[in-house]
Amino acid sequence: MHEALRRHRWLLLGCFSKGDALPLVRSAASHEQMETMKNTYPFPCPEWADALAALHPDDLSAVQQMELEAHLATCPACSQVRAGYRAMASRIERLPSVRPLAELPEQFMREWAAYESIPTKPGPVPERAALERALHLVPARPRPATQVAREEGAAAPVMTLVAPPEEDSKDPDDARLRLADREKPALAEAYVGLSQLAGREVTGLAGLPERLPKAMAVLPPLFSFARPARDTASWQTLVACFVIVPLLLVIMPLSVLQRLGDTASGSTLDAYIQPLSFAQKCTGLLGLPEVAMTLDNSRDDQPLDWHISILDTDPSGSLPWAKASEMSGMVPAGARSTFTLIPLGVLCEIMQGAPAPIEYHIIFYSQGQRTTITDRVTPP
């Protein structure tokens, strides 16, 4: 008898609130346990224990909810437990918030910065066979030509060589298909031609070694939405490959190429912010002067949302190299606005002894586009 009661003590305890515990049960449990039980909430009926703890509205079905309510109406112990659970849940819900993260993870920001600098990083030169294979791959993430032009910046001159202007087409998919079907082989050939040029001594093409890697780097992303290529190269391809592209690289400095890229997307970034690049020289260890940046939206009939990001740090890597009076804002249509770029006060001091000028950047975003503003700082 005693053993049976001991085994079922939880059941017996279930519907007795504190002070009602049976003597037999008391003898089965340890004194310490009983003290705890006497001073805490009653034990719920075992068959209802899980349902009592289910406080989310979706945890119980309507029928289960009704059954529970019916039981609670007849069982003070379970009612008391349920009320205790609700009170505790409310206290947990009202716990004060801790300080959230100040910004996105550093690795993410680095990756983002790397993404932004794609056009300035030379990419690997694939073999021609690999390139041809790539052209036959169905793209994972096709992008409209307008978007490619906007995102790849300096690649746009090549696109303008081989792709017709897109203003006549309002359908980005249509533009993408035209580019993919008709112009991709030409682009591929242009790329191969450039890669061949890269390995040669080319006379009369001043500055090519510096510009070529950039052009080489920005071309491969264009292949990401390539469709099956035609088997034969046209004469236009050869002209684009060996004549026009090298000539373009020689004639136009990269800053002009960048503007062409912007033009291809229907806007001109340097109409939004000036200056795009400037140079400062440290005189002694004093701080560098502030620079007024002008946001010009006077020629547009749409408001200009903008945002800047300062990722470069001082040479010690601990502080952003500059701050801005405003990090984001909106310039109304037809208006101009300014903000001030304030270089780090101790930048010159930290740069002391640097062997060469250092270029610092801020990234300016607007209307889904971005541009890099460069400050070339000469150390003291």
Add this chain to the structure above:
Amino acid sequence: MASFAHDLTLPSSSMDAESLEVLARRAKTRDAQGYAAFEALFQYLNAPICDYLAYLLHNVELAHDLAQDTFFAAWQALPDTREELHVRAWFFRIATNKAYSYLRRQKILTILSVEGFTATLLGREAEPDILPGLSTPGPEDYVAEAELVAETLRRLSPKYRTCVLLQDQGGFSQREIAQILRISEKTVSAYVSRGRQQFLQVYKQLEREEGDQPGKSAKRSRKPRRMTGA
């Protein structure tokens, strides 16, 4: 921070699951829009994830570290996720996995240490002194109560603590918790039930202990503690 992607809807506190899904889909593209979409997800989930990890691990600095890991892991894994993603639950799952990994490592380190070995022999869980303490402005009673609740949570078994926090702090149903933790709904139900029972007992016990201190009332005896890094 203003988003440069002007066509993105900025997250609000009541953002629905569908909006989060849209943001997640956009973030998969990994272009400028994708980064902006992920930033929006971050802005929405930053505080809840940090809160959850802080009270799960009882350590704000650690919560920040693991929240960073959580968001970066999510960014990396996002392209491989299926279309119909329960975004909020998915982020909490990653956060939980990060926390459990930490606790596993910590347990191994504890067992390897002499003190931990002794504690293990004595049957005690030798948790490092990863504090509670809340840097929370507000009425004294509220702060004292919050500290008591945080301390109570700390004393729960991790699996109970996780379930209770996911339900009461995260607002998830038991079915969602089962999906987050990849365990059965029945197990979650049992964990929540036992967790609540344990919570009530520990809470009452702590209240009693503080009330029993001679010459001090329960409220006055609660010394203000500061959560590291809060």
